[in-house]
Amino acid sequence: MSTVLEVKNLRKTFGSHRRKGQQLIAVDDISFTLAAGETLGLVGESGCGKSTTGKIILSLLKPDSGQILFDGQDLTRLSQRELKPYRRKLQMVFQDPFSALNPRQTIGEILTEPLKIHQLSDRKSNHKRVTQLLEQVGLDGETLHRYPHEFSGGQRQRIGIARALAVEPQIIVADEPVSALDLSIQAQILNLLSDIQQQQGLSYLFIAHDLAVIEHISDRVAVMYLGRIVELTSVKTLYSQPGHPYTEALLNAIPKPEPGHKGQKPHIQGEVPSPLAPPPGCHFHPRCPYAEAICRQTQPRLTDLGQQHLVACHFSHKVGRFSPSMADNS
Ligand code: SF4
Numbered sequence: 075m076s077t078v079l080e081v082k083n084l085r086k087t088f089g090s091h092r093r094k095g096q097q098l099i100a101v102d103d104i105s106f107t108l109a110a111g112e113t114l115g116l117v118g119e120s121g122c123g124k125s126t127t128g129k130i131i132l133s134l135l136k137p138d139s140g141q142i143l144f145d146g147q148d149l150t151r152l153s154q155r156e157l158k159p160y161r162r163k164l165q166m167v168f169q170d171p172f173s174a175l176n177p178r179q180t181i182g183e184i185l186t187e188p189l190k191i192h193q194l195s196d197r198k199s200n201h202k203r204v205t206q207l208l209e210q211v212g213l214d215g216e217t218l219h220r221y222p223h224e225f226s227g228g229q230r231q232r233i234g235i236a237r238a239l240a241v242e243p244q245i246i247v248a249d250e251p252v253s254a255l256d257l258s259i260q261a262q263i264l265n266l267l268s269d270i271q272q273q274q275g276l277s278y279l280f281i282a283h284d285l286a287v288i289e290h291i292s293d294r295v296a297v298m299y300l301g302r303i304v305e306l307t308s309v310k311t312l313y314s315q316p317g318h319p320y321t322e323a324l325l326n327a328i329p330k331p332e333p334g335h336k337g338q339k340p341h342i343q344g345e346v347p348s349p350l351a352p353p354p355g356c357h358f359h360p361r362c363p364y365a366e367a368i369c370r371q372t373q374p375r376l377t378d379l380g381q382q383h384l385v386a387c388h389f390s391h392k393v394g395r396f397s398p399s400m401a402d403n404s
Contacts, residue, residue: 075109078244078277079131084140086126089350098349100126101137102301108245111271113278115292115309117285117324119346123301124281128247131279132164133157144245162192165238169250171230175222181208181233182218188240207236212266228259235266239274249281264291285328289313297321300349300357303376307383315394317385319362322393356388364392 086101101123108114116124129135131142133149142149149160168174175184185204189195195203205215211232222230231251238246248267252260268291270276282288288295288309295312297305297320305318316322323342344361347353353360359369368388376386387393 075112077107078110078144079108079279080141080143081106081108081127081131082141082143084127084130084137084142086123086130086135086137096350099301099352100349101130103140104296104298104301104303106296106303106306108277108279110244110277111275112294113271113280113292115288115295116279116281116298117283117288117295118298119283121300121346121349122298123349124298125249127298128166128249128279128281131245132166132247133161162241163244165241165243165246167231167234167238167246167248167251170254171227171234172222174234175230175237177222180219180221181225184222184233185218185237185240188237192241194241203240207240208233210239210270211236226259227255228262231255231259231263232266235263235270239270243276245277245279247279247281250283251280252287253282253284260287261290267291285324297324300346300352302357302386303384304358304386305384306376307385311381311383315383317379317383317390317393318387319364319389319393320358323361356386364389 082105084101084104085099088098088100089096104127106114116127118124126135130137137150140150144160144164147160149157152160179187182201182204185207186200189200189203204218208215208217213229213232213236222233225233234251251267252263255263264287267278271278278291280288280291292309294306294308296303297312297318299320305312305316305321307317312321313325316325320342327342342361343363347357347360353370355371356362356365356369356374359365362369366389372388374386374388376384378384379390
């Protein structure tokens with residue numbers, strides 16, 4: 075599969091650069107690629123930098139340093155005017171479809187707006203195109219005169235997806251697109267996104283905190299912790315042989331249906347530290363059952379364990395060999 079997007083050494087901080095201790099490192103030197111027709115899941119706890127990463131890719135935020143390479147262009151270096159054709163190619167689907175849709179506009183107006191902005195349709199063909207978009211996302215094409223509040227949460231998310239599709243993007247950044255929906259509706263929206271991807275060869279950067287959702291939709295997964303990618307691999311490898319203690323703990327935190335499950339494997343201990351004062355060395359060390367002295371001093375590099383299974387841990391070989399007595403580390 076050919077690469078459509080390459081993120082290189084992206085870094086983003088918030089707050090004063092001069093006042094020591096007031097700088098929040100939201101994204102800390104992350105790199106990854108996205109292939110045509112691929113879904114890359116970006117997972118981690120709240121505040122790990124995954125949504126900030128999505129916003130930088132969409133040029134809604136400017137990074138401090140690093141590159142976003144799309145179609146041979148570094149998007150971080152383009153002016154607002156130069157960005158316009160690229161904005162069309164990279165679209166977003168939001169978590170809360172209701173607040174993302176203008177309540178005073180009909181669905182027809184909402185879907186016609188991006189067509190006008192990017193001059194993709196004329197007055198005569200707008201109606202046909204909007205009807206086609208609604209039908210593509212499983213809604214009745216005749217509903218275009220109705221308002222957002224007349225639709226259910228799942229239907230509004232379908233409208234949000236139709237709006238993103240209107241401008242014929244190559245990449246969709248979906249930020250927690252199903253987390254506000256009921257479980258049964260979540261599955262319908264995930265299946266819809268998969269069907270559209272197969273029809274159109276779209277690439278998705280799919281941001282979520284829910285590992286079951288990530289497993290359902292992703293080809294590869296990047297796990298983020300306090301602004302850094304700590305593991306990046308295929309969905310199959312991640313769920314069967316995690317290489318990072320944080321990934322292992324996230325997977326162990328998924329409720330197990332089997333009777334007799336005693337939960338003796340490592341679960342995540344403690345809270346995520348403040349990104350204003352992340353722990354030195356490996357940021358995960360205060361919560362890690364495998365931590366040793368080196369972890370408190372030296373940041374582990376993201377290293378390929380083989381077959382493009384990237385892990386940032388000094389002791390990845392220990393993962394999966396946990397004994398409960400190790401849990402007192404913190
Ligand atoms: Fe745990 Fe050390 Fe690996 Fe960090 S580097 S995840 S603290 S074992």
